[in-house]
Amino acid sequence: MNKIESPEESRKLLDKIFKDLTRSIVKKDELTRFWFFILLMFIGVGLWGWIIQVDRGLGVTGMRDYVSWGIYIANFVFFVAVSLIGFLLSSAMHLLKIDWVKPVSRVAEQIAIAAVGLAGIIIVMDMGRPDRLLNVFLHGRFASPIVWDLTVVTTYLTISVLLFYIPLIPDLALLRDRLGSQVPKWQLKVYSILSLGWKGNPKQFKTVYHAMRVLMILIIPVGLSIHTVTSWLFASTLRAGWDSTIFGPYFVAGAFVAGTAAVIIVMYVYRVRHGLKDYFEDKHFNQMGKLLVFVSLLYLYFNVNEFLVPGYKMKLAEGIHLSNLFAGDYAPMFWFAQIFGLFIPIILLLFKFFRKPLPITIISAFVLVSAWFKRYIIVIPTEEHPFLPIQNVPENFHHYAPTSIEIMIMLFSFFAAIFIISVLSKLFPVITIWEYAEEKGIDKKYLSETPKN
Amino acid sequence: MEKKTRRDFMKTLGVSIGATGVLTSSLLSSCNRVEAVSGDKIKVLTAGGQLVEVDISQLKPAEFPSLSENQERGRKGIPGKSWVMVIDLSKCRNARECMKACQDHHQLRPEQHHINVLQMQDAEHTAPYYMPKPCQHCDDPPCTKVCPVNATFKRDDGIVLIDNERCIGCRFCIAACPYSARVFNWFEPRDAEKYEGVTYNIEANVPQKKGTISKCLFSADLLREDKLPSCVSACPNGVYWFGDRNEDAVTNGTTKETVRFSELIKDNAAYTLMEELGTKPRVFYLPPKDRAFPFEGDAPDHHDA
Numbered sequence: 001m002n003k004i005e006s007p008e009e010s011r012k013l014l015d016k017i018f019k020d021l022t023r024s025i026v027k028k029d030e031l032t033r034f035w036f037f038i039l040l041m042f043i044g045v046g047l048w049g050w051i052i053q054v055d056r057g058l059g060v061t062g063m064r065d066y067v068s069w070g071i072y073i074a075n076f077v078f079f080v081a082v083s084l085i086g087f088l089l090s091s092a093m094h095l096l097k098i099d100w101v102k103p104v105s106r107v108a109e110q111i112a113i114a115a116v117g118l119a120g121i122i123i124v125m126d127m128g129r130p131d132r133l134l135n136v137f138l139h140g141r142f143a144s145p146i147v148w149d150l151t152v153v154t155t156y157l158t159i160s161v162l163l164f165y166i167p168l169i170p171d172l173a174l175l176r177d178r179l180g181s182q183v184p185k186w187q188l189k190v191y192s193i194l195s196l197g198w199k200g201n202p203k204q205f206k207t208v209y210h211a212m213r214v215l216m217i218l219i220i221p222v223g224l225s226i227h228t229v230t231s232w233l234f235a236s237t238l239r240a241g242w243d244s245t246i247f248g249p250y251f252v253a254g255a256f257v258a259g260t261a262a263v264i265i266v267m268y269v270y271r272v273r274h275g276l277k278d279y280f281e282d283k284h285f286n287q288m289g290k291l292l293v294f295v296s297l298l299y300l301y302f303n304v305n306e307f308l309v310p311g312y313k314m315k316l317a318e319g320i321h322l323s324n325l326f327a328g329d330y331a332p333m334f335w336f337a338q339i340f341g342l343f344i345p346i347i348l349l350l351f352k353f354f355r356k357p358l359p360i361t362i363i364s365a366f367v368l369v370s371a372w373f374k375r376y377i378i379v380i381p382t383e384e385h386p387f388l389p390i391q392n393v394p395e396n397f398h399h400y401a402p403t404s405i406e407i408m409i410m411l412f413s414f415f416a417a418i419f420i421i422s423v424l425s426k427l428f429p430v431i432t433i434w435e436y437a438e439e440k441g442i443d444k445k446y447l448s449e450t451p452k453n
Numbered sequence: 454m455e456k457k458t459r460r461d462f463m464k465t466l467g468v469s470i471g472a473t474g475v476l477t478s479s480l481l482s483s484c485n486r487v488e489a490v491s492g493d494k495i496k497v498l499t500a501g502g503q504l505v506e507v508d509i510s511q512l513k514p515a516e517f518p519s520l521s522e523n524q525e526r527g528r529k530g531i532p533g534k535s536w537v538m539v540i541d542l543s544k545c546r547n548a549r550e551c552m553k554a555c556q557d558h559h560q561l562r563p564e565q566h567h568i569n570v571l572q573m574q575d576a577e578h579t580a581p582y583y584m585p586k587p588c589q590h591c592d593d594p595p596c597t598k599v600c601p602v603n604a605t606f607k608r609d610d611g612i613v614l615i616d617n618e619r620c621i622g623c624r625f626c627i628a629a630c631p632y633s634a635r636v637f638n639w640f641e642p643r644d645a646e647k648y649e650g651v652t653y654n655i656e657a658n659v660p661q662k663k664g665t666i667s668k669c670l671f672s673a674d675l676l677r678e679d680k681l682p683s684c685v686s687a688c689p690n691g692v693y694w695f696g697d698r699n700e701d702a703v704t705n706g707t708t709k710e711t712v713r714f715s716e717l718i719k720d721n722a723a724y725t726l727m728e729e730l731g732t733k734p735r736v737f738y739l740p741p742k743d744r745a746f747p748f749e750g751d752a753p754d755h756h757d758a
Contacts, residue, residue: 065565
């Protein structure tokens, strides 16, 4: 990190960095339009599915009186899990002064905002009476974990948005000053308003550093709470399979695995699509690979605790639940998640070759799919085996299978999350320009210079 | 005395309207206008299934408390009472009259059970038996704890009730209940069109509403009229005892015999369901010993034969 002394060289390098990192913003092509069209189409279809569900009742789903939480809740847990990466990468590791995460932290924040936003939306879509959402504020009971969850989810969303926005302000000023006619007028206007009259003097930078530090510290307890409280939605009940004391850390560890995989995939997409090979470098994938091994080992440790200890005792209700997972209806999903989402990735990622961009992205895709299966397995099988027998009800009350409406709404949530990430990456640079430039040894004073065109 | 009977009748009527499908709400509103004795008689079905003839002018829907009054007194409960139920497993032969009466009373679809007669077998070689399972009305209810909006709550008289005007349909209470006592209105409830315009009675949870929860309420609406819950009085085999723990008296729904609650549960070694969970149920079971009927597996259709 040598300081570049020559002003000429500094300016040239800054111009190059700016050009590379704004290419995705300036670029107008058919593929981008098509991409947004596809996303909006799926979002529309999903919303239509939800309208049908509101009209006819939750009976259009596969949920019934015994399995009364289905893939919506599994999806909710999945989204909360993925969102936790924002806290790990852009806060915890920043505070530990691990420098290589800096270019990755905005990707992590994009994912955090999209995922936690969708977690909030999907929970409303799961409600029998979404029209009574306000009752939670009018009659909220603080003894209910749902109210805790609502509190931490909204707090986490707020802090995540701020943690995305505040480091963005100097970048917004750069965009405002340098993009000129390359983008539509309204977009410049947006940059101008959002940059809050940023001038780039040392006092302003001091404020930004200070605010970021405060937020990074604040998000640690909130980030830990959001997924811990989500795990308590299950752990606070008496059901076999949910009645566990380690659900909090078990969920948090699992969240790091899912989120790291998601960040790697998005990094790879940006690297290829926006030609950012020199920014999301091999070394970043290498480091993310090591991080994934580390959090996966942690998760493995919790898995051993969560399944082996009750599996050793095989208490009646727990025993039925575990047999169902190990060798019953859910065995294929369970072993897929454990083998392809945990064992094999851990082993492969120990080798440097598999930490190269393409191999690690493929591995991450498996990890992410397994993470979703894992949430399904956490939510649904427990409900199929209550303490008392399921009798005198139709056959479809015994087993849960998602219906097409549920799949439509699930696709909505995925595509809406990708849509949010796409919009954020289309409007704002995916790497913090000023931070990156500083990293490369460019003095801050060059940032506020308007280039002569 | 006369007035009281009439009021009782009106309350019964409010509930039985849809259940019997004889009257509609338009009738009630038309009755509202006719005050003087008109001489016009009308046939109505009571909750007990009796066909009676009354003068139209006697139908006064105004005597039914308004929604807010009903919700308010429904939350408080019946003063001084502490309701308990005792279920004698040795008497149950799976006649399912309780389930039927309950579904008619609470506007439930055939697959919705506030009370469900289960076939139980505790261990591999032990004897199977029938076990009617209503809500246990726990004194430490896991369901009310988790409700985010206080739509389900514990009353002073021990009943766990639901306000389906407030329920948001999150179904956390279903997840929390270890007894699988709760049912959800996944679709429009049964006979929804017949109940249209009927004022909600929180103590019967009728009319049911799509997207909200329901469960056994010990027929709190009938208790207010000094009547036994509908399952208790429907049982032909003397399975159910119901009463007030404060008075230490329970009455059998079939024989109408009243005994001391404490003696009944002491003499018969009563137990509660899954007491190890610490939920403190208000429903007591007498063990299936010296059984009056043999266990015959699936539901024999006693009444159809």
